[in-house]
Amino acid sequence: MKKNTTNVLIVGVGGQGVLLASELLSETAMSAGYDVKKSEVHGMSQRGGVVTSHVKFGPKVFSPIIPYGQTDLLISFEQAEALRAVDWLKKDGLIAVSTTRLVPPITAGGKFHYPDDPIADLRKKVKNVIAIEADKIARELGDSRLVNTLLLGVISTRLEFNNTLWEKVMRQKVKAKFVDINLKAFAKGRELAAKAAE
Amino acid sequence: MKKFLSGNEAVARGAYEAGVKLAVGYPGTPSTEILETVAEEYRSIYSQWSPNEKVAFEVGIGASLGGARALVTMKHVGLNVAADPFMTFAYTGVNGGFVVISADDPEMHSSQNEQDNRFFAKFAQIPFLEPSDSQEAKDFVLKAFEISEKFDTPVMLRMTTRVSHSKGIVEENEPVVLPEGSFKRDMQKYVMIPSNAKKRHVVVTERLDKLREYSEKTELNKEENNGSKIGIITGGIAYQYVKEVIPDADYFKIGFGFPLPIDKIRKFVDAHQINLVIEELEPYYEEILKAAGIKVEGKKYFSRLGELSPYRVSLGMKEAGIINEAYSAEIEPEQLFPRPPILCPGCPHRGAFMALKKLGVAVTGDIGCYTLAVLPPLEIMDSCICMGASIGNAIGMEKVKGHKKGVVAVIGDSTFLHSGITGLLDAVYNRSNVTVVILDNRITAMTGGQQHPSTGYTLMGEPTKSVNFIELAKALGVESVREVDPYDYKKLLEVFKEEIEREGPSVVITNRPCVLMPKRIMDKPHRVILEDCNGCSACFRIGCPAILPSKELTKRNRPKAEIDPTLCTGCSLCAQVCQPEAIVLVEEPVVR
Numbered sequence: 127m128k129k130n131t132t133n134v135l136i137v138g139v140g141g142q143g144v145l146l147a148s149e150l151l152s153e154t155a156m157s158a159g160y161d162v163k164k165s166e167v168h169g170m171s172q173r174g175g176v177v178t179s180h181v182k183f184g185p186k187v188f189s190p191i192i193p194y195g196q197t198d199l200l201i202s203f204e205q206a207e208a209l210r211a212v213d214w215l216k217k218d219g220l221i222a223v224s225t226t227r228l229v230p231p232i233t234a235g236g237k238f239h240y241p242d243d244p245i246a247d248l249r250k251k252v253k254n255v256i257a258i259e260a261d262k263i264a265r266e267l268g269d270s271r272l273v274n275t276l277l278l279g280v281i282s283t284r285l286e287f288n289n290t291l292w293e294k295v296m297r298q299k300v301k302a303k304f305v306d307i308n309l310k311a312f313a314k315g316r317e318l319a320a321k322a323a324e
Numbered sequence: 325m326k327k328f329l330s331g332n333e334a335v336a337r338g339a340y341e342a343g344v345k346l347a348v349g350y351p352g353t354p355s356t357e358i359l360e361t362v363a364e365e366y367r368s369i370y371s372q373w374s375p376n377e378k379v380a381f382e383v384g385i386g387a388s389l390g391g392a393r394a395l396v397t398m399k400h401v402g403l404n405v406a407a408d409p410f411m412t413f414a415y416t417g418v419n420g421g422f423v424v425i426s427a428d429d430p431e432m433h434s435s436q437n438e439q440d441n442r443f444f445a446k447f448a449q450i451p452f453l454e455p456s457d458s459q460e461a462k463d464f465v466l467k468a469f470e471i472s473e474k475f476d477t478p479v480m481l482r483m484t485t486r487v488s489h490s491k492g493i494v495e496e497n498e499p500v501v502l503p504e505g506s507f508k509r510d511m512q513k514y515v516m517i518p519s520n521a522k523k524r525h526v527v528v529t530e531r532l533d534k535l536r537e538y539s540e541k542t543e544l545n546k547e548e549n550n551g552s553k554i555g556i557i558t559g560g561i562a563y564q565y566v567k568e569v570i571p572d573a574d575y576f577k578i579g580f581g582f583p584l585p586i587d588k589i590r591k592f593v594d595a596h597q598i599n600l601v602i603e604e605l606e607p608y609y610e611e612i613l614k615a616a617g618i619k620v621e622g623k624k625y626f627s628r629l630g631e632l633s634p635y636r637v638s639l640g641m642k643e644a645g646i647i648n649e650a651y652s653a654e655i656e657p658e659q660l661f662p663r664p665p666i667l668c669p670g671c672p673h674r675g676a677f678m679a680l681k682k683l684g685v686a687v688t689g690d691i692g693c694y695t696l697a698v699l700p701p702l703e704i705m706d707s708c709i710c711m712g713a714s715i716g717n718a719i720g721m722e723k724v725k726g727h728k729k730g731v732v733a734v735i736g737d738s739t740f741l742h743s744g745i746t747g748l749l750d751a752v753y754n755r756s757n758v759t760v761v762i763l764d765n766r767i768t769a770m771t772g773g774q775q776h777p778s779t780g781y782t783l784m785g786e787p788t789k790s791v792n793f794i795e796l797a798k799a800l801g802v803e804s805v806r807e808v809d810p811y812d813y814k815k816l817l818e819v820f821k822e823e824i825e826r827e828g829p830s831v832v833i834t835n836r837p838c839v840l841m842p843k844r845i846m847d848k849p850h851r852v853i854l855e856d857c858n859g860c861s862a863c864f865r866i867g868c869p870a871i872l873p874s875k876e877l878t879k880r881n882r883p884k885a886e887i888d889p890t891l892c893t894g895c896s897l898c899a900q901v902c903q904p905e906a907i908v909l910v911e912e913p914v915v916r
Contacts, residue, residue, distance in 0.1 A: 139663065156328050156493060163457070165490040167433045174869045175665035189568035190457070190490035190561075194635035195653045206660060213657035230663050232700060234864040234873040234883060238661035251655050270890070 128286070131184030133192040137211045138203030139228050140174050146299075147201065147274035148179035153295045154287050155183035165190035174230070176207060199284060201277050203260075204228050205244035212251055221252055222280040222319075224260035224273055256280055256322045263314060269304075272311040279315020283323070329494045331487040334458040335397075335425060336361035337494065338465025340369060343502040345392035345420070347371040348380045350742065351771040352399030353434035354488040355427035359397055360774070363783045373774055373783045376711070376742040377402035381409045381424065388422040388478075389514060391505025393469055400428040400441045401710065405743070407444075410478075414448040415524040416514050417476035417531075420505045421469035426452075427483040430604045430631035434770075436691065436710060438630070440605040445480045445582045449528050451535050452480040453544060454560040454581050458492035464579065466500070467544060475531055475538070482581070484604065486561045486631065536583045544579035547592060554646060555596030557589060557609060557620060561632070562602050568634040569641055578609065586616050593618050600625070600644060604632045664699050669870040670845065670893030672810045672836035673763050676734065677702045678866055678897065679816040680761075685824060686727035688717035690744070692736035693770045694763050701867045711739055715747025718758040730824040734761045738768040738776040741791065745800070751829040752801035759823045760831045762793055763810075765838040773841030797831040804830035811836060813900040839893050847894030849910050850887050856906035857884040863898040863907065871898055 134151060138144040148164050155162045166179040180192045194214060200221045202208030208223040215221065223245065233240045241247055245257045258280060264272035275296070282292060293309060300308050329337065335358045339347055347362045347369050349355065362371045374380035377398040384396035396406075403410060403426050410424070426444065429435040445452035453468050455461040461483065468479040512520050539545060552574045558566055559578035566573070576592045578584070593599045593613075601610040601622035610622035625640035626632065638650040667674050677697040680687050681704040689695055689705040690713060698705040707717050718733035720726075735744045740762050751758050768774040775781045780790040797805045804826055808819045816834075823830040839845045854874065859882035863871050870891035873883035887898070889910055899907040 140665065152491065153328055156326075161493060162328065163490055163492045165486060167485065167489060174663070174668070176663050187492075188564045188571070189634045190486060190492070190564065191633050193568060193638070194633075194651045195655075196651065207663075209658045210660045213653035213655050215655055217654040229872050230661070231666070231864055231867055231869060231871060232664065233661055234861065234871075234885075235701070240661060247658070251658075 129185060131182050131187055132199075132285075133197045134181040134199045134201065134281070135192055135197045135211060135214055136179045136181065136201045137207045138177050139207065140177050142177070142203040143271055143274040144177045144179050144203060147278055148181050150275070150278060150295055150299055151181050152183070153299060154292055155181070157291055157295055158287050160184060161187045163187045163190040176210070178211065199281050201281055203273055203277065206241055209241065209244045209247055212248060215252065218254070219252070220254040220256070220281070220284055221248060222256045222258070222277050223248065224277060225257055226261045226273070256319060258315075258318050264311065267311055267314065268307060272308065275308045275311040276315040279312040280319040282312070283316055283319040325496045327494050327496055328491055329458050329462075330357060330489055330491045331455065331458050331461040331483055332357035332489070333361045334461040334494050335465055335481070335483070336366060337496060338462040339395045340366040341462070341497055341499045342421070342466045342469045343393055343500050344369050344395045344469075346384065346387035347395040347397070348374055348383045349397030349425075350374055350377045350380050350402055351768050351774040352402050352427070353771055354429055354485040355397045355399045355402070355425060355483070356771045356774065357488070358425060359783060363785075367784070371783050373776060375777055377406040378408060381406035381413075384422060384424070385409060385413055388418045388420045390420065390507050392420040393502070394420060394422050395425070395465075396423070397425040398427070399435065400426055400439055401435060401437065403441055403444055405711065410444070411448050412516055412521075413478050414450045415516060415521055415528055417527070418472055418478060419508060421472035422478045423465060423468045423472060423481055424478060425481050425483060427485070427488050428605075429485050431485065433485055436708065438605060440608060441480070441482055442581055442608045443606065445482070449532055450477050450480060451475070451583070452482050452581050453579055454482045455487055455579070456560050456563045456577075457487065458490070458494050460579070461487060462494050464544070471538070475535055477531055477535075482560070484561055484631070532583060539580050539583050539585040540588050542580050545585050545588065546577050546579070548575040548577065550574055553597040555592055555599040556602060557592070557599065557613070558602040559609070560604060562604050562637070565632050565634050565637045566602050569638050570647065581609070584609065584612050586613075586618075589613060590616070590618050593620060598644075598646065600646070602626055602632070602637065602640070665696060666699065666867055666869055667693065667696050667702075668839055669868050669891045670839040670895040672765050672834060672838065673697065674702075674866060674868065674895070675810040675813055675816050675897050676761060676763060676834050677704050678813060678901070679820050680704050680732060680734070682817060683729065683820055683824065685729045686721060686731045688714040688721065688731060688733045690714040690733075690735040690739050691770070692739050692763075694734060694736060701865045705734075712743030712747055715744055715751060715758070715760055718760070719747070719751050719754065719756045722756055722758050730757075730759070732759045732761055732820070732824065734763060736769070737762060737764040737766060737778055737793070738774075740793070741777050745796070748797065748802065748829070748831070749800050756829050757827060758829055759820070760829065761820075762831060762833045764793060764833050764835055767838045767841045769838045769841060773838070793831075793833050802829055802831050804828070805833070806831070807833045807835050809836065810834035811895050811897060813897060845893060849889040849892035849894055850896065850899055850907050851889065851910045852885050852887055853906045853908060854884055854886070856904050858904050858906075859884050860903060862901045862903065866897055866901065868898060
């Protein structure tokens with residue numbers, strides 16, 4: 127068991143399934159015997175705003191919020207949102223990001239600009255970036271909502287929990303009829319992460 | 325058994341383990357999930373949503389008088405609404421244990437102010453407990469009921485957003501077995517006519533002395549000694565943040581926040597060279613300790629605005645000279661476009677605000693999803709104060725002829741039932757000329773879709789009567805009450821215009837349900853014929869998340885529009901404002 131706390135920040139836009147992803151990760155860490163806390167804000171954020179979920183696990187966790195600049199793993203369901211949260215990451219931290227682009231109407235007026243290539247901007251700042259076309263792959267697998275388990279699959283390769291544990295938690299927490307397809311997405315995420323590491 | 329629970333879920337569990345018989349409240353972030361969890365997981369507890377917090381509180385009092393343990397839940401500002409029974413129930417005391425949850429919202433994640441309700445407990449002279457994580461949230465509920473019955477007092481459990489909505493590991497136990505309680509007639513105790521109330525006020529003061537003794541002894545207030553010269557006095561979520569920053573300091577952790585254990589804290593402070601009070605929002609502990617002549621510092625280093633965090637605590641610690649470096653970014657931050665919350669695609673409120681904007685009237689607003697109409701690009705809301713305020717605000721502004729084009733109050737269905745009815749009665753009684761728009765989406769939407777007196781269902785899922793807004797408004801004396809489809813832009817303009825010009829108060833009810841709750845509504849989506857789009861941006865200005873700037877530009881370099889077919893619900897409002905008629909229905913099936 128690791129002695130330090132591991133800090134995982136999951137970000138996205140309201141409705142993308144950020145909260146389920148952080149729930150699965152937390153339950154897995156808890157099953158592995160860790161103390162776990164997670165924090166997010168409900169309410170306004172659900173209406174197309176930014177959603178962030180902090181997950182911390184270790185032998186003993188105090189604050190449910192990650193200290194600024196201390197994130198080990200950043201998972202982003204949207205390109206630009208990864209960039210928005212990038213300063214929360216440690217220098218040697220890892221980003222798993224979906225290439226999903228959600229351009230808000232506010233950028234139509236010309237006053238605000240959605241970055242041309244957020245992933246390229248991320249790579250300029252951070253060494254470890256795994257970008258996957260999660261939306262496209264999820265739809266190929268049969269459901270656009272699989273983005274969260276895909277991304278979890280990606281980061282699972284950087285965490286110590288074995289596959290059996292992840293699977294056990296998914297069987298408990300995901301609706302029965304969606305379990306198999308979610309496990310498939312998870313495995314796909316692991317495969318993509320392995321490819322990215324090559 | 326160990327479970328991973330939010331603070332709110334833990335409170336619900338605590339209520340179950342404490343043998344609560346009745347749980348009641350009104351939805352409000354961050355408190356809502358407490359009652360939702362009770363209704364879902366602990367069906368042996370009778371639970372209900374009341375129309376507002378005052379009624380909820382009074383229902384809770386009734387259950388307590390009847391000899392049962394009662395839990396009442398609300399957000400911080402909800403306690404303002406319930407303040408009337410709250411202040412006097414402090415005098416009568418309880419029969420069955422009574423705990424009120426005040427879920428405060430430091431940082432105003434979803435609130436109109438960030439008042440610190442610890443002062444409310446002190447104001448009413450009742451004890452409050454303040455948990456710092458989910459396990460404590462559950463344990464403190466049980467403790468609060470014991471204290472309530474032992475000292476014959478209502479007890480407040482003060483939660484904050486980060487305790488309510490953070491999750492942690494909780495050890496679950498079996499519920500306690502309580503003797504069956506019943507009502508005991510005691511008029512001098514419960515009937516607060518002046519002669520009785522005078523005697524009860526004496527009791528309150530004596531009770532406070534006993535509570536003070538208890539506060540000095542209880543384990544809810546505990547010391548953690550690590551042999552440090554630095555003493556930290558803290559409570560609630562702030563404790564967890566400080567532990568993150570300097571785990572090895574000495575701590576005086578306050579769990580029982582009123583009355584404070586002054587003697588114990590004095591001793592703690594005397595034993596340390598540096599003493600800091602670290603608390604979120606107001607200097608509540610700090611002022612009490614300073615008034616008792618105890619030398620501490622607090623708000624000198626830590627802001628009274630917004631919520632604390634490990635980062636903000638570290639900044640204050642550095643300023644106080646306790647640590648050398650605060651947390652900082654190792655990676656340069658990026659300045660990005662904002663992504664404010666906006667009305668959903670297909671939201672039935674959108675059409676009403678488009679029409680009101682066109683008419684140029686003053687719009688007094690209220691609390692709900694529709695308050696988002698204040699943000700760009702709609703930007704059509706002129707006030708938002710508290711639940712139900714829109715109608716009174718409109719009456720006042722109209723009486724002084726504050727806006728030449730007229731004043732319209734907009735209010736949601738749940739908010740209208742919460743505290744808009746009396747406002748509308750005022751409009752009738754005092755011969756006001758206001759127009760009241762009831763945005764009836766048939767659910768309490770902002771807080772995630774709760775039932776209310778017009779949805780036809782109770783919290784526990786039983787079918788019930790559903791209030792009819794048209795008949796209700798007519799019964800209050802409104803002569804002109806009209807219903808309109810908020811997806812019909814022309815009709816909205818016409819009806820609003822007529823009603824605004826009409827003498828006397830009038831009510832317009834928009835009648836489409838929320839597109840998210842209780843069922844997701846998705847009709848055939850629309851698309852943009854790019855060659856017909858002239859880039860006029862009329863569709864962008866309705867603020868629909870499904871309408872995006874296309875990469876294709878017009879000759880004048882303006883972006884054309886495109887519609888995300890997975891988001892579009894087919895409400896057609898954009899098509900109705902598109903002059904070149906470039907927005908049409910998608911005929912082929914769409915994979916969402």
